[in-house]
Amino acid sequence: MRKIILLFLLSVLFISCKKTNTTPTKPTSIRISADKIGVFSNGQDVITFEAKLPDNTTISKDVEFFVDGEIISGNTYTSNIAGEYSVYAMFENIKSPTLKFGVVEKVESPGSYSTKVLVEDFTGAWCGWCPRLSYKLEEAVIANPNIIPVAVHYNDAMSYTFVNELMNNYNITIFPSGLLNRSTLWNEKQIALDNLLGKLSRIGLGISSIRNGQKLDVNVKVGFTISTKTKLKLVVYLLENGIIKDQENYLNDVPGGGWYQAGDVIKDFEHNYVLRSALTNIFGDDIPQYVTLERNTYSTNFSIDISNYNTSKLSLVAFVLSDVSGTDVYNVQWAKAGTTVDFD
Numbered sequence: 049m050r051k052i053i054l055l056f057l058l059s060v061l062f063i064s065c066k067k068t069n070t071t072p073t074k075p076t077s078i079r080i081s082a083d084k085i086g087v088f089s090n091g092q093d094v095i096t097f098e099a100k101l102p103d104n105t106t107i108s109k110d111v112e113f114f115v116d117g118e119i120i121s122g123n124t125y126t127s128n129i130a131g132e133y134s135v136y137a138m139f140e141n142i143k144s145p146t147l148k149f150g151v152v153e154k155v156e157s158p159g160s161y162s163t164k165v166l167v168e169d170f171t172g173a174w175c176g177w178c179p180r181l182s183y184k185l186e187e188a189v190i191a192n193p194n195i196i197p198v199a200v201h202y203n204d205a206m207s208y209t210f211v212n213e214l215m216n217n218y219n220i221t222i223f224p225s226g227l228l229n230r231s232t233l234w235n236e237k238q239i240a241l242d243n244l245l246g247k248l249s250r251i252g253l254g255i256s257s258i259r260n261g262q263k264l265d266v267n268v269k270v271g272f273t274i275s276t277k278t279k280l281k282l283v284v285y286l287l288e289n290g291i292i293k294d295q296e297n298y299l300n301d302v303p304g305g306g307w308y309q310a311g312d313v314i315k316d317f318e319h320n321y322v323l324r325s326a327l328t329n330i331f332g333d334d335i336p337q338y339v340t341l342e343r344n345t346y347s348t349n350f351s352i353d354i355s356n357y358n359t360s361k362l363s364l365v366a367f368v369l370s371d372v373s374g375t376d377v378y379n380v381q382w383a384k385a386g387t388t389v390d391f392d
Contacts, residue, residue, distance in 0.1 A: 075101050078111065078144045080137045085277060086150040086338025089130050095149060097123045099137045111137040111144075127151045132338065150338025155345040157271030158391050161252030164194040165244045166367050166380040167234060168227040169321070170211075170220050173204040176298030179314065181224035183306035184236050186320075195241055196382045198285060198365055199321045205293060208323045210330045217331070217374065229377035230369055250274050253366050253381035256388035262355040264385055266327060268366045269347040271391055276340045279371035280378070281332025286352060286385075289361040291319040324362075327352055331374055359385070 080099045087093035099111045108123045115125055115135045127133070130153040137144040169185055171178040188195050202211045202223070214220070218227055226234030234240055250273045257266040268284055295317035299307040307314065327350040339346040354362060362385035370376040383389035 074140070075142060077102055078107065078137060078139050078142055080113075080135065080144045080147055082135070082147060082149055084149070086152055086336075086341055087126065088154045088341065088344075089126075089151050090128050090153070091126055092154065094124050094126045097125070097135060097137070097147075099123075099139065099144065107139060111139040113137050132336070148338075150336060152339050152341065152344060154341075154343070155347070157273075157343050157345040158252060159273055159343065161249045161271070161273070161379060162194060162392050163245055163247055163249040164196055164380045164382075165241055166196055166198065166229050166365070166377050167241075168198045168200050168214075168230070170200050170202060170215065170223060170225040170227065172202045172223055173206070173293050173295050173317075173319070175223040176296040176312075178224040179295060179297055179299055179307045179310075179317075180305065181226055181234075181236060185226065186306075188238060188241055191238070192241070192245065194245055196365055196380050197321045198287060198323050199319065200323050201319075206291060206319060206322050210326070214330060229375075229380075231375045231377070249379045250276075251280075251368050251378040252391045253368065253379060254388075254390045255364050255366050255381050255383035257364060257383065257385050259354070259359065259386050260351075262353060263351050264354045264359075264362070266350040266352065266364060267347060268350070269345050269391075270335065270368055271345045272340050272342060275342045277337065278340075279337060280335040280340060280368055281371045281374075282328060282335055282348070283330065283332045283367050283369065284327040284350060285323055285365040286325040286327065286354075286357075287363045287365060288322050288324050288357050289320040289363065290358065291322055291361075292316050293319055295319070321363075324357060325352060332369060332371070334371065335368070354385075 078099055080097055083096045087095045097113050099108045100106055113120050113123055116133055130151050132150045134146045134148055136146045185197050200211055201207045228234050252271045254269045257264050295314040297307050297310055297314045299305045300312050364383050367380035368378045
């Protein structure tokens with residue numbers, strides 16, 4: 049009996065003394081983040097990086113951060129040189145994905161901007177109802193110059209090259225159609241414009257241009273009252289006024305309208321605000337995220353051939369919109385070609 053008890057005790061001792069494998073699993077990946085997308089240069093601002101394991105454990109103090117391939121001290125960074133940078137981290141021979149950020153030389157912008165409204169009028173010389181909207185839009189512009197029209201022609205001598213792409217993207221199926229800030233269709237009532245004009249604008253624009261032979265050199269600047277991580281796009285249009293072409297008119301027998309008794313076909317109709325070309329993609333060029341900092345100004349340049357246009361009748365329209373949906377114009381600016389219109 050005592051022999052059995054002794055064997056039992058030895059077996060328990062053997063089991064209790066058996067080594068347990070408690071070696072932690074080595075991580076296979078790490079990820080990094082930054083507290084900002086962009087910072088100001090010359091020591092005005094600092095960006096802080098953070099590194100984490102897949103289980104969300106912070107290891108920022110245990111990794112080495114590399115900015116543009118050069119190791120930095122700690123997990124903060126500042127620079128005197130403006131530009132786009134990249135950062136990654138190393139931890140036990142594991143490299144994180146690369147993160148982009150930017151350093152900008154601050155160009156002070158105003159603290160507020162006037163609000164303007166973009167109205168893209170989808171029209172055509174063949175469209176007998178289209179003079180109705182153009183007349184109401186002209187009245188709206190006279191009443192408030194912060195309403196900025198663009199006539200996007202379809203299937204006539206002034207037809208815009210990418211009109212079909214615009215119509216498909218914004219579901220334009222009838223003529224005329226007025227697209228407000230690339231978001232909603234205009235009901236042709238002034239109150240709809242007034243409601244948009246009453247909104248606060250966090251973004252402002254300025255346009256300047258100089259004729260250089262047969263080219264127009266253009267500068268567009270965008271100012272921000274607040275920092276934002278929203279992806280933004282910039283669109284710049286070239287417009288032409290005073291194009292004389294006949295216009296179908298179904299309003300000839302409609303009393304009280306702008307085109308009553310003007311003829312079923314209005315001879316030598318003056319077409320204004322005609323979209324001739326886009327200096328950017330029609331859906332916008334990317335604005336670098338790292339420049340969208342409070343009170344900062346982003347500036348970009350363009351050049352366009354104007355030899356095929358009446359150069360005395362040209363103007364420019366620039367606007368900023370959301371990259372997320374391609375809608376929601378945040379603000380818009382207009383300037384006659386060869387002039388400068390600053391932030392306002």
